[in-house]
Amino acid sequence: MEQFVRKRLAFLASFWNKLRPSSVPDNCSLGYFGADLVSPQPDWDPDPALPTSPLFVALYDFAARSTNELSVSRGDKLRVYKEVGEYVVARRLSGKSIGYVPANYVAKISQETPSHQLWYFSGISRHEAERLLLSPPNEHGSFLIRDSESSKGEYSLSVRNQAKVSHFRICKCPDGSLYVQKGHAFPSMEELLAFYTENWKVIQSPLVKPCTPPEKDEWERPRSEFTLRKKLGEGNFGEVWEGLWRNTVPVAIKIIKQADMKAEDFTKEIQNLKSLKHEKLIQLHAVCSRGEPVFIITELMKKGNLHSYLNSLEGKSLSTLHLLDMACQVADGMTYLEEKHIVHRDLAARNILVGDDLTCKIADFGLARLLKDDIYSTSGSTKIPVKWTAPEAANYRTYSLKSDIWSYGILLYEVFTYGQTPYEGMTNQETIQQITRGYRLPRPSTCPSEIYLVMLECWKGNAEERPTFFALRENQIRACTCHPRHPM
Numbered sequence: 001m002e003q004f005v006r007k008r009l010a011f012l013a014s015f016w017n018k019l020r021p022s023s024v025p026d027n028c029s030l031g032y033f034g035a036d037l038v039s040p041q042p043d044w045d046p047d048p049a050l051p052t053s054p055l056f057v058a059l060y061d062f063a064a065r066s067t068n069e070l071s072v073s074r075g076d077k078l079r080v081y082k083e084v085g086e087y088v089v090a091r092r093l094s095g096k097s098i099g100y101v102p103a104n105y106v107a108k109i110s111q112e113t114p115s116h117q118l119w120y121f122s123g124i125s126r127h128e129a130e131r132l133l134l135s136p137p138n139e140h141g142s143f144l145i146r147d148s149e150s151s152k153g154e155y156s157l158s159v160r161n162q163a164k165v166s167h168f169r170i171c172k173c174p175d176g177s178l179y180v181q182k183g184h185a186f187p188s189m190e191e192l193l194a195f196y197t198e199n200w201k202v203i204q205s206p207l208v209k210p211c212t213p214p215e216k217d218e219w220e221r222p223r224s225e226f227t228l229r230k231k232l233g234e235g236n237f238g239e240v241w242e243g244l245w246r247n248t249v250p251v252a253i254k255i256i257k258q259a260d261m262k263a264e265d266f267t268k269e270i271q272n273l274k275s276l277k278h279e280k281l282i283q284l285h286a287v288c289s290r291g292e293p294v295f296i297i298t299e300l301m302k303k304g305n306l307h308s309y310l311n312s313l314e315g316k317s318l319s320t321l322h323l324l325d326m327a328c329q330v331a332d333g334m335t336y337l338e339e340k341h342i343v344h345r346d347l348a349a350r351n352i353l354v355g356d357d358l359t360c361k362i363a364d365f366g367l368a369r370l371l372k373d374d375i376y377s378t379s380g381s382t383k384i385p386v387k388w389t390a391p392e393a394a395n396y397r398t399y400s401l402k403s404d405i406w407s408y409g410i411l412l413y414e415v416f417t418y419g420q421t422p423y424e425g426m427t428n429q430e431t432i433q434q435i436t437r438g439y440r441l442p443r444p445s446t447c448p449s450e451i452y453l454v455m456l457e458c459w460k461g462n463a464e465e466r467p468t469f470f471a472l473r474e475n476q477i478r479a480c481t482c483h484p485r486h487p488m
C-alpha cells in the first residue's frame with residue numbers, strides 16, 4: 001500500500017520519507033528514501049564508563065534496522081552520549097553495545113520529575129489522558145500520572161474505571177511530600193501510588209497497571225513541524241489553514257474543535273482515515289493528536305472547494321464535458337468508499353476539493369460521524385445539510401450508501417448549475433415536506449437531459465431503487481460522456 005502511495009505521490013517523496021521513517025527496509029541504501037532518514041554512520045568514540053552522560057528512558061520499543069542502530073524496549077534505561085540530528089547515540093545500562101536510537105523514542109530522566117516511570121505522562125491534558133486510557137490495549141484499572149493543568153508543579157492521577165476515567169488531584173506540601181487526601185501525605189509519588197494500589201477502595205478506582213501509550217504512530221508528527229500561513233475556511237469541525245510542513249511542503253491543516261468530539265470515536269475514526277487511500281479521496285498526511293487542538297494534515301488542493309470554484313470566473317467557463325469529468329471523478333471516489341462500506345453522510349460540492357488540472361477529490365469522509373449527537377441530530381438543529389440529505393436520513397437518521405447516492409444527485413445539480421443552491425427560496429422545513437410529497441428539483445437549463453435522468457434515479461423515494469456508485473461510474477455518467485446529445 002505504501003509503495004502505491006509513494007508512487008502516486010512521487011512529488012511528495014521527501015515528505016513521505018520523513019513521515020514514515022520506520023519503513024526503511026533492512027537492506028535499504030540511501031538512494032530510495034533519502035540520506036536524511038537513515039541513521040548516520042558511527043563517528044563517535046565514547047568512553048562507556050563516562051559518568052557524566054545523562055540518563056534516558058526508552059518510551060517505545062525500537063527495533064534496530066542496521067548494525068549502527070540499537071534495539072531498545074520501552075522502559076529500558078539508557079546512557080546517551082550525544083545527539084545527532086533526529087537520533088541519539090545511546091547504550092542500554094544493562095548492555096555494552098552502542099548505537100543510534102531515534103531521539104523521539106527516548107526521554108531524559110530528571111531528578112525533579114518522575115519522568116522515568118512508565119506511569120508518568122508528561123505534558124498531556126485531561127482530555128488526552130481520557131483518550132489514551134479509553135484506547136486499547138488499556139482497560140479497567142489502567143492509570144497514569146500527569147501534570148496538573150490548573151495547578152503548576154502539581155500532578156493529577158487519572159484512572160480508568162470501566163468505561164469512564166476518574167481524575168484525582170495530587171497536591172504538594174511545602175516540604176515536597178504529596179497527597180490526594182489532606183492529612184495523608186507521602187514522601188514520594190512511588191509511595192503514594194503503592195498506598196492507593198493497596199487501598200484502592202479509598203478512591204474507588206483500582207490501580208492495576210500503568211497506562212500503555214499507543215504504539216508509536218508513524219502518522220503522528222510534532223505540532224512544531226507545521227506553520228499556519230493562511231486561513232482557508234471554516235466548517236463544522238473547526239478551521240482549515242494552508243500551511244507548511246517543516247517550512248517547505250505545502251499542506252492543508254484542519255484544526256479540530258475538540259469540544260465537539262467524542263474522544264473514543266475520534267481515535268477510532270482517525271484510524272479509519274489512515275487506512276483509506278484512493279486518488280479521488282483527500283490523502284491524509286499526518287496528525288498531531290497529542291495535546292490540543294488536534295491537527296489533521298492533508299494534501300493541499302489549490303483551487304479550494306468545488307462549490308466556490310464553480311461560482312468563480314474560471315469555474316463558470318467550464319464546458320459540460322469538464323463538468324461531466326468532475327462528476328465522474330466524484331463517482332470514482334465514492335465507488336471506493338462503497339466497496340469499503342463507508343457512508344460519507346455529507347456529500348456535497350462544498351466537500352469536494354479541486355486541484356490543478358481540475359482534479360477533484362472527496363473530503364471529510366468519516367468525519368461527519370464524529371460530531372456529537374446533539375449537533376448532528378435532526379431535532380431543531382440547523383447543522384444537518386437538509387437539502388443534500390435523503391428523506392429517510394433527514395427524517396429518521398437512517399444513513400446508508402443509498403442516502404449518499406441521493407446526496408450525489410444533489411451534487412450533480414450543483415455541478416450542472418455552476419454552484420446554484422438547490423431548492424432556492426425554500427426553507428429546510430419546506431424542502432423536507434415537498435420532497436416527502438414527491439416534489440423533485442426541475443431540470444436546470446444548463447443540464448443535459450441524460451444527466452437529469454441520472455439525478456432522478458438518485459432521488460428515488462425507495463432507497464433500494466437508487467443506483468450504486470459503481471453503476472453510476474461504470475454506466476450512467478460515463479454513457480453521457482460517450483453519447484452527448486447536449487452541446488459540450
Ligand SMILES: Nc1ncnc2c1ncn2[C@@H]1O[C@H](COP(=O)(O)OP(=O)(O)OP(=O)(O)O)[C@@H](O)[C@H]1O
Binds near residue numbers: 239299363
Ligand atoms: N485540503 C484542502 N485544501 C484546500 N482547501 C481546503 C482543504 N480542506 C478544506 N479546505 C477549504 O476549507 C473550507 C472549510 O473546510 P471544512 O472541511 O472544514 O468545512 P466544510 O467542508 O465547508 O464544511 P463541513 O464542516 O460541513 O464539512 C473548505 O470549504 C475549503 O474551501
